[in-house]
Structures are given as C-alpha cells and as structure tokens.
Amino acid sequence: MGPPDGRPLYPYMIWRYVAKHTAKIILLGTLVGASIYVSVFLLTKGMYIPAVMPLIGSGFISYIFLSQKRYPLRWLVPGVIFLTVMVVYPIGYTFVSSFTNVGTGHMLSKEQTIRQLLDRCYVPDAAVVYSYVAFANDDGNLALLLESESATILYVDGNAEELSLPDARLIDEDGDGEIDRYEDYARLSFMQLAQRVSEIEDFRIEYGGTTISLVNLHEFRTRSPLYAYDEEAETMTDQQTGVAYTAVDGIFTSESGEEIYPGYKVWTGLSNYLDLLRNPAVSRPFGKVFLWTIVFATLTLLLNFALGLATAVLLNDPFLRFRTLYRVLMIIPYALPAFVTILIWRGLLNTGFGTINQVLVSLFGAGARVPWLSNPWLAKLSVLLVNLWLGYPYMMIISLGALQSIPSTLYEAARVDGASWWQRFSRITLPLLLIPLGPLLVGSFAFNFNNFTLIWLLTEGRPPMLGTLTPAGETDILISYTYRLAFEGQRGNQLGLAAAVAVVIFIIIATISAINFRMTGALEELSKNV
C-alpha cells in the first residue's frame, strides 16, 4: 500500500508503514499465541466448548485486522466480543441449565459420577497388606517393590511381577540389608517419596486377580472395586451384595428405591418449566410476587423520576443561591456505595432497636414503635422510600443534563404567548426531556425489576407471606424469589428450576423493554411536531 498517486514517496512513509504493520503482526501473534495457550489449558480440564471460543475469537480478530475490506468492523469487534463473553454466554448457559436437573445431588457430569463410583472400594475378606519401597530412574519413572508376608511384587511400567528373592536386579550397595536400587532406578528418600506419593496413589496394581492400591504413605492393600458398571444397560452392580442399581433421572437407583449418591446432571426437557405451572408450591406465590415486582419497578421509576426532575428543575434555576453546594449534597446518596447505605437504612428502620423508632419511643412512649420492616404494607413502603433515597440523585443528574439542551428561546416564546409556569413545564420541558431520557428510564425500570441488592440487603424479601408452601416474602421480587427457590428450597440447591425462572424473567423484561422502546419511538415522532 503506497501513498496515493501523484505524491512523492518519502522514506519516513515507508518506515511508518513497516513499523505499523510489524506492530500489528506482533500484537495479533501474541493474541493468537495466548488464545492457543488458554485453549490447551481448558482442553486439559475437559472443558471442550469454552476451549474452542478463544480460538474462534482470535481467528476472527486476526481476519478483521488483516483484511482491508473488513476495516470498519474493527471498531465494533471489541464490543461484540465482550457482549458475547459477558452477556450472551451467561444467558445461553442459563438457558441450557434450565432444561437439566442440575442442583444438589446432581452437580457432576455422568462421566465424573461413574468414575467416582468405580473408584469406590471395599476391603475383601482376604485382604493382604503390603509394605513398599519406591525407586525412580533418571527419567523420573517410578518402580515399586511391594512386600507382604507371603509375596514380593515388583511393579514397573504398569506391570506387576512376582519375584523370588534374592533377585539379581535388586542391589544392596552398602550391605546394610536394605535394597538401595533396582537396576538403574535409585531408591527414593523419605522426602522424595512424600513429593511423589500423589502419583503413587493413582496406581491400581493388578495382581493375582486382585487390585492393590495405596492406603497411606507406608502401605498398599488389596481392595476390590465396590461397583461394576454395565454400559449397555446403564446399571451399577454392588459387588458385595449383588444389588443392581439402574440409572433413573440421573441417579443410580435399586428396585427397592435405594439411591447411590452422587447423582449426575441429565436433560429433563421442559419439566422445570412445567413445574412452575403445575406445582402449586411454586406457582401460587409466583403471581403475587410478579405483581409486586411490577408495582415496585413502576412506582420506583415514577417516584424517583418525579423527585429527581423536581430537584433538577429547582437546581436549574439561575437565581438560586448556593446551587453548587445543593448539587453536591443531593448527589451524596448516589455517591456512597449502596451496599453500605442499604444496611444503614436496615439498622435505622429496625422495629425494636432502630434509631427512628427509638426517637419515636422517646417522644410518644413505648407504644409508638412502627413495624417498618415487619408489617407487610410498611415493609413495601420502606423498600420504596429507601430506593427513592438511593435512586433520585441519578434521575436528578440525567435531568440536569437534559435540561441544558432545551433551547431557552422556546421558553421566551412561551412567555410572550402568556403561558403559565405549569404550561411551560408540561408542554415544553417534559416532552422534550422524555426524548433523550426515554431509553435511560427504560434501563432504570429494567434495573429495578431485578434490583436484588436492595431487596436482599434491606428486607431479604421479608416479612413472610402467609400460607404459602414455598419460602416467599411480601417484599420478594422475582429475582430474590428465584434466589430463594434456588438456594433455600426443598433440599439444598435447585439450580435447574432457578434457571427456568431466570429465563422467564428474561423474557418478561425483554418484552417490557421492547414495548417501552416502541413507545419512546412514538414519543420521538411526537417531538417532530413540537
């Protein structure tokens, strides 16, 4: 690629060209190299799908940066990649999980479960104990010499061989009666043995129809595998009792209903979704929680926007003194971390010990306690008020910015026409504000729809709903209800069911957002006529 025709080719141009492309190739090379490293690492961990991702990603990036035709794409690619990694992948993972029974008792994959079960042993009646010494050659290969009361076994390269002593390959160099080497394998010292004992514990030595394995630092013992697995029939058979366990819903179960744990993940199709509809324990509170979620998100949006806008209009008044001071003071709730302030509010609102009630009691006597967080209606009010305190500065900031963009000529014209303050606000300020703020308001609605932090830190969804069959609270919103369902339900975690609820929430929010964007689009149409 030279300079365009008609211009002389100066040497600095060539240098710049070379430098630019060398840098590009070095950077892309590093990226590809790193992604290959990551892929190999993930492959060794058995994570096949995540392992392919970096390769596809780095290949795609290289293509875009090396191809002239795809030049404009390079501005989009970083965003798209992060969107994929941080948004699309988790959504996909949740979606996939919602069709499985993953949860307590079903956390492992089938392979892991079978491997773990086949590794279980029992000590047969005629168990033999072996003491052993270990040797290693220069390549680091291990050799073991096992000794029981009746036999001496040499284990090298995966083969067990019975020795009749003395054997010429075993050498006692210093004549102290202890064997020091086997051929070119030197005996391991105590520390060397400890450092390599984790390799030795994986050895399963087949000898005389039995399996010998390590039980502690100093001993091997004959052990028989507890289960035999029939891959065709998918059955585990207990070798001691002869009972056969068949795979049922991701767990090996005997005919009498006895189960061997751990179980494993299996596809369960739509059963998690059907549970949401069929199981009254889940579906009954769902409607009530859903309604409160909508009310909470809507009221929060309206209250926060109203207060934020009102303060913004006030602070926008050029005749107000100390404007900067007020602005700083009003932004404080937004600037402090919500994790801290919500907990402070929780303490302030505590029925028996909170500062607010202590003040009330000292003013009006012991009967004046207000059950801020324990009465169902007051708890809802408290949640809304605390969220108002937390959220209005954000609305104020964005409104302040948007207010600046409304041309003052419009107000002057309105004044000339004799419009009142309210007419100017409702006919000029509000419609013109909603155009830039619309998307932000939709975002705020979606955020509060899933505002787990606020609910969990302030009330944990409490107080409890009366007469429900699942743990559900009066201030629970869908996301905190999902959390309870996942981690506080039946027996341990029900991650699959929770994933199904999460997918339902995702669909709800996506729909609401889509409708909202339509409506803001309609507002934009309206603005053309202003």
Added chain:
Amino acid sequence: MKRVVISLLGLMLFAGLTATASEAGKLLIWADDSRAPILVEVAKDFTAVYGVEAIVQEVSFGDIKSQLATAGPAGEGPDILLGPHDWLGELILNGLLEPIVLTPAQVEEFDPVAVDAFSWGNLLYGVPYATENVALIRNTDLVPEVPATFEELLTIAKGLTDLEAGKYGFLIQQPDPYHTFALYSAGGGYIFGEDEDGVLNPCDIGLDNEGSIAGATILDQMVKDGIEIAGAGYGEVVGAFSAGNLAMMIGGPWTLADVKAGGINYAVSAIPPIGGNAPGVFVGVQGFMVSAFSENKVLANLLIKDFLISSDVMLGLYIQGDRPPAYLPALGFLAGNPDIQGFAAAAATAIPMPKIPEMTSVWNAWSDALELIVNQEQDPTTAMQDAANEIRALLGCD
C-alpha cells in the same frame, strides 16, 4: 476504560484460579480468615518435614461450601477444607467428600458426639476440632444468680426490661430457629423423628406437635409481655449485651469475643428447665474434610492425622473462636475454664444438628413462622402448623 478494567479483572481471576488449583504434589487448604493464620503455621511444619508445599487459601466462610461444588469437579478445588458438620449431607450428595479412616485409638481421642456428627452411614467424613452450642449467657452484675427455672428467668427479665430506657431483660435473637430450639425441645418438640434404626425420617416432622406449639406459645407470650422485641437480630442482641443494656441472652461461644471486648462481667450456664424439663440445644461441630477431587488424598490425610490432630493446634484454634475443642486431650487443658464448663453443662442434653440436606427447607419455613409470631401476625399454633405443612409439601411427604 471500563472494558479494559473488566478484562484485566477477568484475567487476574483466571490467573488466580490457575495458581491455586489442587495439583499433585502440592496441598491446598481452604479456611476462613479467622482460622487460616493457625493453619499457615501447621502448613510450614508440614513442608519442613515432608518437603511438600502446603498452601492455605483464605476463602470466606459463606463461600467455602458453594465454591467447592463448582471448583471441586473442575479440578480447581482444595485438598482440605474446614467447615461445620451440617454441610455434610449436601457435600456428600454432591459427591464432593472423601471418607477419612481413623484408627479406633484415634477415634477415642475425640468427643463421641463430634465423631457421630461427622459420620455418614458407617464412614467418617471429617476430623472434628470444635463443638459449639448455645447456652444462657448472663450479665452477672445484673443477674448474680442463675435463675432456677425458665419461668423465674422470665420474671427477672420482665423486671429488668425498660424499653423507654433501652434496657432489656432477656432476648433470643429472632427469627432464628437455632437459638429458639430450646423452647421447643423442652416440651418434646423435634424436627425430624428417627426410625427404629436411628436413621432420620424426613417425613416425620415434629414442628407442629404439642411440645413445639408449647414452645412457640412461650415465645408468643414473651412478645406479649414486652420481653422479646421484634427486630432483635444477632447484631442487636450481642450489641445490647456487650453494651450492658441486656441482662441475659441465649448465645454461643462466638459471642464471647464481643462480650469480653465490652468489658461485661458474664457467666455461661445451662438454659434453666422449662416447665420442669431440661431443654435440649443443637450441637454443631467444626472439622477438617478432604475433597473427593483431591489429587493428594494420602498427603491430605497425613497432614490432618499427623499435624492437625495435636493439642497445640487444637488449642490455637480454640483461642481464635472460643469454641470448645472436640479433641479430648486439648479439652483436658481447659477443664477449669468456666466458659467451657457452662457450654458443656448446656450441652448435657444436646442433640446434634441434623445434617441432611432437607434442613434447608426446615430452617426457612421455621424462621418464617418465628417471624410471624414475633411480629404478632399469626398465632403460634397456626404459624407452626403452616410451617410444618410447608416443609411436608416441599419434601413431598403428603
């Protein structure tokens, strides 16, 4: 900029995980911040003797169980972890724990209740180091003598309560089944019944039997008498006691650090008989467990049996958390300690905390019932019947 920060964080997380995975020939121990420093010393001794590196990683207490479930099967988990025995059910069902074999002589060195707590079937899944249970803790300046009965305790408490002055006579943190269980157990209330073989039957739920409802009624009466106050969580109760504003509470060894820091003269004793019956309290046991996904099971066992089972280590752990050691030789050194004696007296009628995973639904339904009683939203009988029915429905026992 934000993207750069996020991707850097991601890389650091990735690097952090790879740096601290369980790998052959290198031990990794997970412990929370209070116990990690003691284990670091033990790990150093271990490395000196065996030449094998042992790393103690601080993982916050609440994260150990959930992180093991994902990190273990992915080969990223620890070899040894530290936790309470009531995790056992869930961890075993998820295939995350490896049994530990102790010789009969070694087993005899431990409190039998603690060994029982870490047993599942006929296998031992953890080496216990401490037992913990609640007892009556009183401010000896305000209540010099132990009340002879629970009824007397309530009378004293009522006399000391002055809400307008912020003075309280007796509080049980709420809504908290664990701390309230004494009220239930005294009259014969229980969570799960046992069949003839001593195996828990998760469908025999005793939370709405006569004894349980009697216990819930006592709590209800405490609220009506103005003794128990809504909103009394752990922080409020221990805070009030440590500030000298609370005369008596039900609390465990973990509260003592705050109480001592407050300079309160206190004494620990058994909870007095309720209606003539000695109340039972739950005993929790803390211990060391080995991950099923450890690649160093022999070394992990070696570290636990030869280094952690020692009076020095056990006493070091006692100093960190005031929890009475489960290792009898270490407990012997502390025989004269009045706190230990007080908690032991309360544990005389103790019941090991159930460790079956069904407990998650019990804790939640039960604490909801307690909250409704304390808030006076529901009468104690209906609240307990609703809770028991909720648990039956969740566990599919109808």
